[in-house]
Amino acid sequence: MGGFSIWHWLIVLLVVVLLFGTKKLRSVGSDLGSAIRSFRKGLQEDESTEKKQIDDASNRGSETPAQKSPSETRND
Secondary structure, eight states: OOSOOHHHHHHHHHHHHHHHHHHHHHHHHHHHHHHHHHHHHHHHHHHHHHHHHHHHHHHHHHSOOOOOOHHHHOOO
């Protein structure tokens, strides 16, 4: 009573196949697969963009400062 046996899952699978047909299930599966691939690709692009922004910010911080103006270098 606590869980489903393999027979319960087989009956559910049979009912789903009878209701939707194999072609519809195949197209739903391929749509789901392409959606997952697209999602993963978007995550990778976001991570690479974020990493590039961090690298650019750290490079800007490590650049040598601009030349001091003559008034700043003069010792009074």
